[in-house]
Amino acid sequence: MSIFDTALSTHAQSLTARSQRVEVIAQNIANADTPNFKARDVDFKKVFKNTLEDAMKTTHGKHMALALDESADGMMYRTPFNVAFDGNTVELNVEQAQYGKAAAEYQATVNFLQDKIGGLRKALRGD
Amino acid sequence: MALDNIFGIGGSALNAQTVRMNTVASNLANAGTVANSESDAFRGKRAVFKAILNDQLNGQDNNKGGVQVTSITDDPTPIKKMHDPSNPSADKDGYVYLSNVNEMTEMVEMMAANRSYQNNVEVINTARQLMMRTLDIIKS
Numbered sequence: 209m210s211i212f213d214t215a216l217s218t219h220a221q222s223l224t225a226r227s228q229r230v231e232v233i234a235q236n237i238a239n240a241d242t243p244n245f246k247a248r249d250v251d252f253k254k255v256f257k258n259t260l261e262d263a264m265k266t267t268h269g270k271h272m273a274l275a276l277d278e279s280a281d282g283m284m285y286r287t288p289f290n291v292a293f294d295g296n297t298v299e300l301n302v303e304q305a306q307y308g309k310a311a312a313e314y315q316a317t318v319n320f321l322q323d324k325i326g327g328l329r330k331a332l333r334g335d
Numbered sequence: 336m337a338l339d340n341i342f343g344i345g346g347s348a349l350n351a352q353t354v355r356m357n358t359v360a361s362n363l364a365n366a367g368t369v370a371n372s373e374s375d376a377f378r379g380k381r382a383v384f385k386a387i388l389n390d391q392l393n394g395q396d397n398n399k400g401g402v403q404v405t406s407i408t409d410d411p412t413p414i415k416k417m418h419d420p421s422n423p424s425a426d427k428d429g430y431v432y433l434s435n436v437n438e439m440t441e442m443v444e445m446m447a448a449n450r451s452y453q454n455n456v457e458v459i460n461t462a463r464q465l466m467m468r469t470l471d472i473i474k475s
Contacts (some may be wrong), residue, residue: 223469227337231400231467234458235342235386238348238402241355241451243383300454311461317467325472 216327218256219321225255226314233307238300243294244275245302247286254282338469341402341462347387347401348455354384354404355448360435363445369417369431375445377434379410379441410435 229250239245288297358380370376385405412435420429 229339231337234344235400238344240388242386242402245386314465322472327369334380
């Protein structure tokens with residue numbers, strides 16, 4: 209039990225935070241043509257820190273670790289280079305680049321997790 | 336899981352862009368129509384988009400977030416009338432009323448809708464790949 213609690217370190221929480229960011233950017237791209245829509249992004253550092261602090265608050269063996277709060281602080285409005293006439297602040301090029309980056313980061317976290325699990329599996333098999 | 340929502344978000348955007356394409360197709364098809372009164376003249380149609388808001392985002396609904404088409408409005412550009420007494424739909428003074436569709440604007444609108452659609456398809460594809468990669472974790 210105690211090994212598996214820490215085996216994946218922070219990668220599991222990180223995956224949740226990263227997938228949240230991918231979703232927020234998907235939302236921006238979906239609303240690229242919506243009047244008055246303001247593009248948002250997630251401050252990963254803030255969300256991740258919240259998650260870690262929540263995780264650290266479990267001071268008793270029977271406490272449950274808190275899942276990532278969807279409304280956790282860290283949602284921010286993007287500062288646009290240019291605002292469209294209809295008040296929309298989504299800049300597709302920026303969003304596309306950020307989406308690609310977020311996807312790559314997500315895959316990186318998945319790779320880390322995969323390595324961790326591969327290691328655990330190897331240790332369990334003992335071969 | 337947040338990745339699930341992307342399919343709903345992207346899907347709603349695809350839907351909205353399809354509606355937009357449909358209005359463009361309808362406008363182009365009716366660009367050459369004439370009517371015998373100003374009120375009957377064809378007016379270009381525009382889909383109005385609205386973001387699905389955050390409180391709806393955290394609701395129980397499966398399709399969280401995205402974009403929706405709230406209404407389809409008429410283009411307010413004034414209708415032009417043309418003197419053409421030989422036209423069967425001319426009024427008693429010999430005028431026909433043209434539609435206010437600008438074909439060039441519609442073509443640009445079509446390209447914009449097309450690009451937005453492609454963007455959202457790409458978003459869904461990437462989300463799908465990420466999901467598949469995540470599922471593959473247990474295979475390692």
